[in-house]
Amino acid sequence: MIELDNVGLRYPKGETALKNITLTLEPGSLTFLTGHSGAGKSSLLKLLYFAQRPSSGRARILGRDASRVTRDQIAILRRKIGVVFQNFRLLDHLTVFENAALPLMVAGRREAEYRRIVLEMLDWVNLSDKLSERPTALSGGEKQCVAIARAMVTAPELILADEPTGSVDPDMGARIMGLLYEMQQQRRTVLIATHDVELVRYSRMPRLHLDNGEFTEWEVLD
Amino acid sequence: MSTAPTARQPRPARNSMASWTVTLVSILMAFLASLALAAAIGADRLADKWTGDLAYTATLTLPPETTDAEFRKLTDALAVDPGITGYNPISRAAAEKELAVLLGEDASMIKDLPLARMVDVAFRTRARDEAPGLVERLRRAGVSAHVDPHDDFAKRLGAPAAQLLDFAITALAVIAATAALMVALVCGSSLAAHGEMVAVLRLIGARDGYIARIFERPLQINSFTGSALGTALAFAIVVWPNQTVTKATLELAPFLIDLKPRVDDWPSFVAIPLAFALIATLAARVAVAISLRRQER
Numbered sequence: 001m002i003e004l005d006n007v008g009l010r011y012p013k014g015e016t017a018l019k020n021i022t023l024t025l026e027p028g029s030l031t032f033l034t035g036h037s038g039a040g041k042s043s044l045l046k047l048l049y050f051a052q053r054p055s056s057g058r059a060r061i062l063g064r065d066a067s068r069v070t071r072d073q074i075a076i077l078r079r080k081i082g083v084v085f086q087n088f089r090l091l092d093h094l095t096v097f098e099n100a101a102l103p104l105m106v107a108g109r110r111e112a113e114y115r116r117i118v119l120e121m122l123d124w125v126n127l128s129d130k131l132s133e134r135p136t137a138l139s140g141g142e143k144q145c146v147a148i149a150r151a152m153v154t155a156p157e158l159i160l161a162d163e164p165t166g167s168v169d170p171d172m173g174a175r176i177m178g179l180l181y182e183m184q185q186q187r188r189t190v191l192i193a194t195h196d197v198e199l200v201r202y203s204r205m206p207r208l209h210l211d212n213g214e215f216t217e218w219e220v221l222d
Numbered sequence: 223m224s225t226a227p228t229a230r231q232p233r234p235a236r237n238s239m240a241s242w243t244v245t246l247v248s249i250l251m252a253f254l255a256s257l258a259l260a261a262a263i264g265a266d267r268l269a270d271k272w273t274g275d276l277a278y279t280a281t282l283t284l285p286p287e288t289t290d291a292e293f294r295k296l297t298d299a300l301a302v303d304p305g306i307t308g309y310n311p312i313s314r315a316a317a318e319k320e321l322a323v324l325l326g327e328d329a330s331m332i333k334d335l336p337l338a339r340m341v342d343v344a345f346r347t348r349a350r351d352e353a354p355g356l357v358e359r360l361r362r363a364g365v366s367a368h369v370d371p372h373d374d375f376a377k378r379l380g381a382p383a384a385q386l387l388d389f390a391i392t393a394l395a396v397i398a399a400t401a402a403l404m405v406a407l408v409c410g411s412s413l414a415a416h417g418e419m420v421a422v423l424r425l426i427g428a429r430d431g432y433i434a435r436i437f438e439r440p441l442q443i444n445s446f447t448g449s450a451l452g453t454a455l456a457f458a459i460v461v462w463p464n465q466t467v468t469k470a471t472l473e474l475a476p477f478l479i480d481l482k483p484r485v486d487d488w489p490s491f492v493a494i495p496l497a498f499a500l501i502a503t504l505a506a507r508v509a510v511a512i513s514l515r516r517q518e519r
Contacts, residue, residue, distance in 0.1 A: 102232060106432060
């Protein structure tokens with residue numbers, strides 16, 4: 001699923017974001033990625049969803065060499081990756097239903113095909129009664145649920161979540177984590193970047209710790 | 223579970239300022255384009271008439287002292303000449319009328335002027351090529367006439383008409399370029415304003431072409447609507463009856479033509495909004511391609 005071998009990432013201005021990252025994520029695994037702000041968590045996620053090309057080393061993601069994929073291939077590969085952000089990244093001028101349906105529209109699916117899938121997904125995140133609402137009318141937790149529905153609607157192989165509980169209250173955070181665990185149970189590979197160590201400890205799932213662009217730990221916290 | 227609303231294809235958030243800008247500029251540009259097109263069509267027709275019709279005609283002149291019998295000899299020869307398709311003797315009254323235009327209506331001396339006897343002739347082929355043969359045939363028939371082909375006159379008239387056509391085509395090209403530039407600028411600013419939407423679309427797997435189409439569509443619609451309005455307005459002005467050359471004018475000056483577009487010209491005007499929509503599509507596509515290439519993956 002994901003194989004990184006001694007991968008480094010340096011931005012054009014010269015700043016080194018990642019150093020010597022070696023990592024393998026198996027299908028159906030759920031892994032936390034921890035580290036302080038600026039440790040390289042977001043950079044690693046960007047590399048995994050092809051927003052950045054590795055500067056060194058070898059990265060195979062979803063069976064493709066990340067250094068060699070073309071722009072069009074990236075677009076197709078991203079349809080197999082669901083990404084959830086702390087700031088949701090919803091389009092405020094579209095409805096909840098349209099936001100959730102967006103990846104299927106982009107993939108060229110007809111409404112008759114995706115309508116049921118989107119409704120099921122929004123039902124799963126408990127937003128069936130807010131289909132016509134705009135994101136601006138939703139709470140932070142509800143927005144994150146829409147983002148999760150959008151990430152899941154294409155049944156992606158890989159889920160990347162960047163601080164998914166960072167902007168929601170603890171109860172909603174627990175619910176969102178529950179949704180992410182459900183994704184893993186559906187044999188999706190899930191990688192969750194967070195700085196919330198308690199969340200990781202409670203989950204009893206493996207975690208990778210990044211510090212200054214390098215892995216310093218790989219462990220299951222008790 | 224409540225009934226789901228219909229999901230429309232992704233679209234940029236409505237931007238009234240951009241929409242109105244494209245629509246209003248398209249109205250103005252299409253208005254100008256329609257006038258330029260009308261001018262181009264008129265100039266083309268004028269050039270055709272002047273260089274076409276006159277190229278096949280000539281004026282035969284005989285000395286003022288020519289008798290009616292001699293003149294009849296000429297017209298008899300013309301009636302059976304194989305090189306001409308028709309002839310029209312110019313009466314003394316008609317010649318005086320034309321001179322009056324130059325000398326003034328009150329020029330009483332016109333009556334006393336010795337005027338050459340003239341006949342307009344129309345040839346089967348170009349007058350310049352046919353004239354020497356006609357002179358020779360008339361000489362054999364015992365008539366000595368001078369032939370003045372209208373080619374040179376036609377060439378002199380055709381040159382400004384062709385220049386007018388060039389001006390109109392240049393104006394159309396400038397209008398098209400301006401419209402394309404305007405659409406590209408609006409599209410660029412729309413992309414900048416919708417940076418987050420573009421980023422999200424790419425994140426969920428949209429190809430550049432898909433994103434381009436999303437931003438093209440409103441520009442296409444606004445451009446088409448505006449240009450259709452502008453064309454309709456200009457067309458109404460161009461075909462307005464008072465603006466046409468009257469029949470009386472045409473009788474007095476047959477080398478003039480009615481510049482008003484004819485029915486068979488109308489499809490050219492229908493093409494203007496379609497051309498604007500096409501220009502908007504291409505300009506937006508190029509602007510989006512350039513903008514997306516500049517962004518990170």
